[in-house]
Amino acid sequence: MKYYITTYGCQMNVHESEKIAGILASLGYESCNDIADADIAVFNTCCIRENAENHAFGNIGMLKKLKSERKDMIIAVGGCLPQQIGKAEILHKKFPFVDIIFGTHNLGKLKDYILKKQKQKKAVIEIEQSEGEICENGDEPLRTSYPNAWINITYGCNNFCSYCIVPYVRGRERSRSSANIISEAKSLVREGYKELTLLGQNVNSYSNGSTDLTFPRLLAAVAAIDGKFRLRFMTSHPKDFSEELAKAIAENPKICNCVHLPAQSGSNAVLKAMNRKYTVEDYLKKIEILRKYVPNCAVTTDLIVGFPGETEEDFNATLKLVEEADFSSAFTFVYSPREGTVAAKMPNRVPEEVSKERIMRLIEAVNARTREQSQKYVGKTVEILCEDYDPKKQKYLGRDEYGRMAYFSGETDLVGEFVKVNIGSVNGISLYGKIEV
Ligand code: SF4
DSSP: OEEEEEEOSSHHHHHHHHHHHHHHHHTTOEEOSOGGGOSEEEEEEOOSSHHHHHHHHHHHHTTHHHHHHOTTOEEEEEEHHHHSTTHHHHHHHHOTTOOEEEOSTTGGGHHHHHHHHHHOSSOEEEOOSSOOSOOOSSOOOOOOSTTEEEEEOEESOSOOOTTOOHHHHHOSOEEOOHHHHHHHHHHHHHTTOOEEEEEOTTGGGSSTTSSSSOHHHHHHHHHTSSSSOEEEEEOOOGGGOOHHHHHHHHHOTTBOSEEEOOOBOSOHHHHHHTTOSOOHHHHHHHHHHHHHHSTTOEEEEEEEEOOTTOOHHHHHHHHHHHHHHTOSEEEEEEOOOOTTSSGGGOSOOOOHHHHHHHHHHHHHHHHHHHHHHHHTTTTOEEEEEEEEEETTTTEEEEEOTTOOEEEEOOSSOOTTOEEEEEEEEEETTEEEEEEOO
16 A cells, blocks of 8 residues: 655645654555555645645645546545634535545544544544644654654744744644653664754744753753764744853754744834834844854845835845845745734735735845855865755755755765765855865
C-alpha cells in the first residue's frame, strides 16, 4: 500500500507531514512518487494566504477523476484550511469524494480516522475546536529532510497580529517539556542529523512560565549535546527577542549566527495596525543588541506590503528599514486578507496594482542588498553543510551557518558532510565554489 502527501505552507506543516508519514508507515503504507499510484493521498493544507488556499482547492479538485477510476483510494485533507470555522463543511460540499477531513488539533487521530474509513462508506469529518494536551507518545515522524531535523518546541500563538489566521487555526500557545525536547534532540544527534531547528510560531516565548527553562536556556541545553551539529530556531517575535537570547547565541558556537526576525513593516502606523506590539525603533534596537553580542549575525526577515491603510510614506519607511537593518534576505509578501481576522475588516484597502508595484520595488531593494552581501563571499572559504545533490546543475548544495546556499562539485556522496568550500563566483543569493582539500 502506498501513500502520497502534498504539503502546503510553512516549516511547521513540512514537519507535520513527517508526522503524517510516520502514522501512515505504522499502518503499513510506503511512500510513492506519483499521486496516481497512491492508495492514500493526504493534503496537508495552509491558509495563511489566499493563494495557498486556492492552490490546495485546485489540486484536491483535480483528484475527482482519479477517485472515480479508483474508488478504493482514500483521500484525506488536513491542516489549517479545514480548521477554519465552516471550511470543513465547504470542503465536503465542494469535494464529496474526499474521504477524511481533519484539523490541526486532531492530526494524532489520523490513524483512527483511516481505520474508521476503511470500514465505512461515509466520509469521516472530524474537526476539534480545542487544542487539548500536546501528544508526546504518538508515532515517530518519518523524517525526510536529512541532514536537517525539525523539532517542535511550541504549538499555537497568543499574539493575534491583526492580519494573521494562525491563532485561530493553531490555538493558544503551548510549550513542550524541555526534557522531551532535549531527549528528542539527543536521539537525532545520535542518529546522525547535523542540523536541528527548534520550531514554533514564536519560539522566544517558549515556556511562558509553564516549563523549567526559558528559551535561551533551552537553546543552550540543546547546544550542549555532544557531537558536531548546527542549531537553528524559528520564528522569533521581535517583541520577545531578549538580550539573554543574544548572549546565548554568542556563547554557544553550535547556535548558528543567523536569526529570522520578522519585521513585517518599517512604518510605526502600520505596525500598530498590525498589532505587532513594537515600533521600528524597538526593532532596530533588538538588532543592535543582537549584533553587539554577535557582530556578524545574519538577520533575515518577513515583510508585508499593501496592508490596509499603507501609504507611500509607510512603504518608503519599509524600504528604509531594509537599508538600516542590513537584512541578508527577506521573504516579501503582498497582504492577503484572511476571513475572521481583524485586518480583514479594515477599511482603506490598498489597490492591487499599487501593492504589485510596491512589492516589485521591495524585492529589488532586498535583492540589491543580497547581491552586495554575496559579493563579499568571493575568494573566501566557508564551511558548508551539504544537504542535497541537484541533478540539473550536477552539483551538491548546502548552506553555511548564515543560511547562504552554496553549490559545488564532489566525487563522493557528500550529503550530511561538513565541507570547506572556496567561493569563486556568486549569482544573486547563491554561491558557487570548489571544495578545499
Ligand atoms: S506572531 Fe503574529 S504573525 Fe506570527 S503566528 Fe502569531 S499571530 Fe501570526
